[in-house]
Amino acid sequence: MSTTTRTPAQPTDTPPAGRRRAAALGGGLSWRQWVLAVPAVLATIILFVAPLGQMVASSFTGGASAYRRVLTDGLYFEVTLTTLRISLIATAITVVVGYATAWCMARCVRSASVQRALLLLLVTPLFISAVVRSFAWLVLLGKEGLVNDIVRALGLSQEGWSLLYNETGVIIGLVYILLPYTTLSIMAAFEALDGRLERAAADLGANAWRRFTSVTLPLTVPGVASGALMAFAMAVTGYVTPAVLSGGQVRVLSMLIYEQTLVTFDWVTASVLAVLLLALSLTAVIFYLRMLKRYAMEGAR
Amino acid sequence: MSQGMETGRTARAAGRVWLLVVSLFLLAPSMVLLGTAVTTTGYLAFPPEGFTLGWFAQVLSDPAWVDSIVASTNIALIATVVAAVLAVPAALALTSPRMPGRDTVEALLTLPMLVPQIVLGVGLLQLLLVLGVGRTYPGFVMAHTILALPFVLRSVLTSLRGAPRTLELAAADLGAGPWRRFIHVTLPLMRTGLGAGCLLGFAASYVNVEVSMFLSAPELNPLPVKLLNQVAYTVDPGVSAVSTLTVVLAFVAMLIVDRVSGLKAAGAPS
Amino acid sequence: MTRKRHGLAALAAAALLASACGNVIDAQNQAKSGSDHGGEGKLLRVAIFGGSWEKGIRQSVITPFEKETGIRVQAEIGTSTVTLGKLRQSPDAVDVALLDSGVSETARAEKLVATLPQDKIPALPELADRAKLRDREGIWALTMGYWALGLAYNSEKVKTPPTSWDDLWAPANAGKVAIPAPATTGGLPLALLAAGHAEAKGDTDLAPGLTKLRDLNAVSFFDSSGAASNLLQSGEAAVAAHYNSGAWPLADQGLPIKWVAPKEGALAADSRWHVTAKARNVEAAYKFLDFASRKQAQEGLVKTIYLAPANTTAVIPETVRGRMPYGPDGSLDDLLYVDWEMINKNKSKWTDAWTRTVPR
Numbered sequence: 001m002s003t004t005t006r007t008p009a010q011p012t013d014t015p016p017a018g019r020r021r022a023a024a025l026g027g028g029l030s031w032r033q034w035v036l037a038v039p040a041v042l043a044t045i046i047l048f049v050a051p052l053g054q055m056v057a058s059s060f061t062g063g064a065s066a067y068r069r070v071l072t073d074g075l076y077f078e079v080t081l082t083t084l085r086i087s088l089i090a091t092a093i094t095v096v097v098g099y100a101t102a103w104c105m106a107r108c109v110r111s112a113s114v115q116r117a118l119l120l121l122l123v124t125p126l127f128i129s130a131v132v133r134s135f136a137w138l139v140l141l142g143k144e145g146l147v148n149d150i151v152r153a154l155g156l157s158q159e160g161w162s163l164l165y166n167e168t169g170v171i172i173g174l175v176y177i178l179l180p181y182t183t184l185s186i187m188a189a190f191e192a193l194d195g196r197l198e199r200a201a202a203d204l205g206a207n208a209w210r211r212f213t214s215v216t217l218p219l220t221v222p223g224v225a226s227g228a229l230m231a232f233a234m235a236v237t238g239y240v241t242p243a244v245l246s247g248g249q250v251r252v253l254s255m256l257i258y259e260q261t262l263v264t265f266d267w268v269t270a271s272v273l274a275v276l277l278l279a280l281s282l283t284a285v286i287f288y289l290r291m292l293k294r295y296a297m298e299g300a301r
Numbered sequence: 302m303s304q305g306m307e308t309g310r311t312a313r314a315a316g317r318v319w320l321l322v323v324s325l326f327l328l329a330p331s332m333v334l335l336g337t338a339v340t341t342t343g344y345l346a347f348p349p350e351g352f353t354l355g356w357f358a359q360v361l362s363d364p365a366w367v368d369s370i371v372a373s374t375n376i377a378l379i380a381t382v383v384a385a386v387l388a389v390p391a392a393l394a395l396t397s398p399r400m401p402g403r404d405t406v407e408a409l410l411t412l413p414m415l416v417p418q419i420v421l422g423v424g425l426l427q428l429l430l431v432l433g434v435g436r437t438y439p440g441f442v443m444a445h446t447i448l449a450l451p452f453v454l455r456s457v458l459t460s461l462r463g464a465p466r467t468l469e470l471a472a473a474d475l476g477a478g479p480w481r482r483f484i485h486v487t488l489p490l491m492r493t494g495l496g497a498g499c500l501l502g503f504a505a506s507y508v509n510v511e512v513s514m515f516l517s518a519p520e521l522n523p524l525p526v527k528l529l530n531q532v533a534y535t536v537d538p539g540v541s542a543v544s545t546l547t548v549v550l551a552f553v554a555m556l557i558v559d560r561v562s563g564l565k566a567a568g569a570p571s
Numbered sequence: 572m573t574r575k576r577h578g579l580a581a582l583a584a585a586a587l588l589a590s591a592c593g594n595v596i597d598a599q600n601q602a603k604s605g606s607d608h609g610g611e612g613k614l615l616r617v618a619i620f621g622g623s624w625e626k627g628i629r630q631s632v633i634t635p636f637e638k639e640t641g642i643r644v645q646a647e648i649g650t651s652t653v654t655l656g657k658l659r660q661s662p663d664a665v666d667v668a669l670l671d672s673g674v675s676e677t678a679r680a681e682k683l684v685a686t687l688p689q690d691k692i693p694a695l696p697e698l699a700d701r702a703k704l705r706d707r708e709g710i711w712a713l714t715m716g717y718w719a720l721g722l723a724y725n726s727e728k729v730k731t732p733p734t735s736w737d738d739l740w741a742p743a744n745a746g747k748v749a750i751p752a753p754a755t756t757g758g759l760p761l762a763l764l765a766a767g768h769a770e771a772k773g774d775t776d777l778a779p780g781l782t783k784l785r786d787l788n789a790v791s792f793f794d795s796s797g798a799a800s801n802l803l804q805s806g807e808a809a810v811a812a813h814y815n816s817g818a819w820p821l822a823d824q825g826l827p828i829k830w831v832a833p834k835e836g837a838l839a840a841d842s843r844w845h846v847t848a849k850a851r852n853v854e855a856a857y858k859f860l861d862f863a864s865r866k867q868a869q870e871g872l873v874k875t876i877y878l879a880p881a882n883t884t885a886v887i888p889e890t891v892r893g894r895m896p897y898g899p900d901g902s903l904d905d906l907l908y909v910d911w912e913m914i915n916k917n918k919s920k921w922t923d924a925w926t927r928t929v930p931r
Contacts, residue, residue, distance in 0.1 A: 048413045131510065
């Protein structure tokens, strides 16, 4: 039912018989699809699974004792919670801000050059080294920084806000670098969105909010989910942003891992923490894939 | 296209205010960089005191900085291309509903972005040394390919999943062969996702410190590593100047890519 | 049939592109390593630090060394810890390594650095005794120069300059103090000092020191000179436990920042030259260490990065006397020397204890 004129594929010769829809989408028994995935899988096995295996192996140096030690240690539990809290808050903020931004860019801006300028702004964070980026935020967020100058000028607070060397600072720094990830991802979903579906909903008398919740939002869910996943990954694994902006006052797993790897050479604990972090992230990925599947099934209905 | 159709005037005004706020947020750190790069003081002064382009001149005349920028750009470019070449077919396979073990493969290909990079860095250095390419250009490209791959893959997957696959069915019904279907139907469908993915993948490589710092060698010192080692001992406006330069370079590159790939917001008049 | 071709074609394309990239890179690489091989025996790979240190070392040591000997020096820039990390994975990564005190001892304990033949380093007798690091097998490292953790302050915001370590805890500075992170060279020595055991040997209880540091309620634990300078410059911190080598360059840049050696003594640290155990160009490495230990090179480092010289014959010009780690009138004997071996032994435990105790 859905056809479009956007990308016409015009056959120049008569189709031979036997071309099946199934063939187009690789339906049926399709171990052959694997051929397409093999290069990526191989690369991942060599460049990721192999080093990872070494890491997992060293985490079991001395049996499971290191795991027992880490898992029963209140500090690591607390740091894990902090890591998840900061990462989830930053991801959530980024998804909301990114969605609103992608929506506004698609619907509120007509001029192509304004769009281009916005897009350039949006990708700026991607090209600034984490160290330098974090230093810029140090300058902005300090007690005497530009942001607090404005806060004081507006009379919002006499003292100024504490925006640095705490979780707030880390989250601000993270949102800045995560924003391109979610926004670009959601923009791609908007791009793929078939505008006529919304128009059809409008023709059927749906108001703007209903159109949004019943058509636009569901259709952009894959973009949101994918953007959120990438943002979460960046938030959980990054070291420089939390290290600089927390000033050592907030501790996240990547900081402990960094310290153990480079300073105290406690490679076993570092490996254990990395494996645990990976397990948590893997749960997030599985959750994500499940959600995607359910969504796809609902979509099919 | 009249997509702005039912978006009310108030909504649109509110949307523009929102975009302005977000723009200011995105702009702020770059303003600090630019400001501290043109100050005449020897330290980072913001707002800047005086105006000079001397720091830019100093950086550009220092071959070590220039080499670093070139190395980072080369590595990121090649790694992104390789990642894209790996990711696109994998994404096609993963969006075919009947691929056995689809979820497992997808999870596997996503995982590299979820490991603390410092750990990955140590592991990769070990591996690349075993392979005989430790601390070399090919080694760097291999390591950065695995950094970029998940981002490219995820973005391409997203755009393929959001796209109506019926188009391909139609094309198949009309008798288009696999290559024709790919070039004329699938590729355009994933264009935005591929563009965004390459951008994110490029960035994942371009600003990486945690993995690169183990792989860096005297003649191969990517910019983020050089910046890290600089800032550990000295901060001067030169650091800001270098960073401003890379942003400007990136903008120019983006504008070129924009012309070619059409990466732009949905609904833009094309 | 069709499907297969579909996949194979993609695979072929991937392989083609990958190999194309590979070829370009290989060619580049061969060109590079080729030129290196041409100068076999004439190339020395030296790991040094970045920023102002790189500048100072290049200017005072590397460039004049290259001129005198004709040996080409390839400098690898990185912090001590990363250099050690590289050496652990590939012990022949560099020929000469510059490492900070604590990391230096670790490298020796792990047999990554070699014992030095004394006859190959004629400048040896000119070095201060403590600059020749030795164990049972002999001398294994030479100090390039000394620096120290003391008190840096913003002279516009602090009315009475600090004179004692106790001033960190002075009510006037409450909530406006920054100290180095435990992962950096100065962190654990500062905790030792706070515990009253700065120069202790053997087993020491760090807990009281950590409690004192917690009571300090520091704004931030900085892990780079850049972060420290931002803290002082912005006024976020009025006083910081900071290194003379890190603080004085800020003053040179025009910032209102000064540094003092506390009257109890500043906490010494040193950066040391090592020849790696698997060095490829050993002879050149010895020559380099000798050159770096001579009066001329040492005086250069005094002037550029304010290191107190290890060479006893080096003359400290009047202009930089005030910037030495022991202050304008002191000498190496006025510094406090921590027991790095003990710190290394307890490093994991103590860093962990810091993480549990000190942050807010």
